[in-house]
Amino acid sequence: KNEVEQSPQNLTAQEGEFITINCSYSVGISALHWLQQHPGGGIVSLFMLSSGKKKHGRLIATINIQEKHSSLHITASHPRDSAVYICAVTSMGRAGSYQLTFGKGTKLSVIP
């Protein structure tokens, strides 16, 4: 079974700061996902990546397959970025199906 570890668990930043959230996993994967959970509970997919780097606006996600590690970066952070960021990986589960394994999330608070 894949184990997904995220760090830090909680993060408080001043508006404008550069933020990094880390994710590591234990077993080979077919894809890694970064999700954002808003205070109301809804979950939105930010990135799905299997190699390299992706960028959407102020968000950048990178993955190193050899090191089994991914980072999510937020540039010029803003209070509206406050949310829980969840890392999840796709790997083969029981009975040969692809399943997601989730980290516990990183709670980000950006202070004006």
Place this chain on the structure above:
Amino acid sequence: SQTIHQWPATLVQPVGSPLSLECTVEGTSNPNLYWYRQAAGRGLQLLFYSVGIGQISSEVPQNLSASRPQDRQFILSSKKLLLSDSGFYLCAWSVLSGYNEQFFGPGTRLTVL
């Protein structure tokens, strides 16, 4: 475009009462469907998944059950709720692929008193 609905949004139930949470997906056919629970301070836990009508796989033995009576309908049930069933329940869907990108519903917050 595809949308996923869950109801109710919030629910307060006494211990020992039954439960029925519903999830429906629009705009896609034959999706994989998932029920997750998120307890306070913990990660998402997969409860059930389904690859087709009537096909349910359980990941965690417990007093919950799931059913898929129609292609785009997924129901989570319990005959008698426990205090430990409190949490945030999320339904998700995906297409069959090796990446398994999943799309989540808005969730149901269940409080068992």
